[in-house]
Amino acid sequence: MAKTTLKRAGAPAGAGAPMSATGGKLPAERAQARRFGKTRSAQSSAVLEDYVELIADLLAESGEARPTDIARRVGVSHATAIKTIARLKRDGMATSKPYRGVFLTPAGEALAERVRVRHRLVVDLLLAIGVPAEAAEADAEGIEHHVSDATLKVFTQFLQQKP
Numbered sequence: 001m002a003k004t005t006l007k008r009a010g011a012p013a014g015a016g017a018p019m020s021a022t023g024g025k026l027p028a029e030r031a032q033a034r035r036f037g038k039t040r041s042a043q044s045s046a047v048l049e050d051y052v053e054l055i056a057d058l059l060a061e062s063g064e065a066r067p068t069d070i071a072r073r074v075g076v077s078h079a080t081a082i083k084t085i086a087r088l089k090r091d092g093m094a095t096s097k098p099y100r101g102v103f104l105t106p107a108g109e110a111l112a113e114r115v116r117v118r119h120r121l122v123v124d125l126l127l128a129i130g131v132p133a134e135a136a137e138a139d140a141e142g143i144e145h146h147v148s149d150a151t152l153k154v155f156t157q158f159l160q161q162k163p
Contacts, residue, residue: 046145056112066101
């Protein structure tokens with residue numbers, strides 16, 4: 001079958017996905033699209049995961065997770081923190097009370113625990129292969145949101161076999 005590139009009307013020159021002669025995406029392109037889709041999904045949920053993890057940490061440390069503290073720790077404006085907290089509330093991960101800060105729902109607490117475990121596992125693996133502690137912590141912040149369950153399972157097996 002001949003491989004052609006179809007151009008969408010109004011699309012810039014060179015735009016379009018490789019298509020088979022019958023008009024469908026080729027298997028390699030479908031696989032690549034799935035991988036990119038997984039990355040976009042992970043990026044979208046990464047912010048929420050970071051927020052629930054931080055809120056859980058703040059609640060454990062001081063019993064309170066105020067939007068101002070969240071914004072400062074995440075390194076965003078107060079307005080950005082408020083917007084993300086509203087998304088957490090809309091998704092059933094958090095609640096808030098006037099003048100009392102943000103609290104996690106049971107679903108938010110469960111997500112925070114899953115993120116914490118995943119983070120710790122990635123850090124432990126990076127340390128085990130010789131990455132310096134500070135770099136391991138920083139790198140885990142990105143990796144933890146993109147690593148699959150299958151990869152985490154292999155990480156766990158590797159760490160259990162290491163003396």
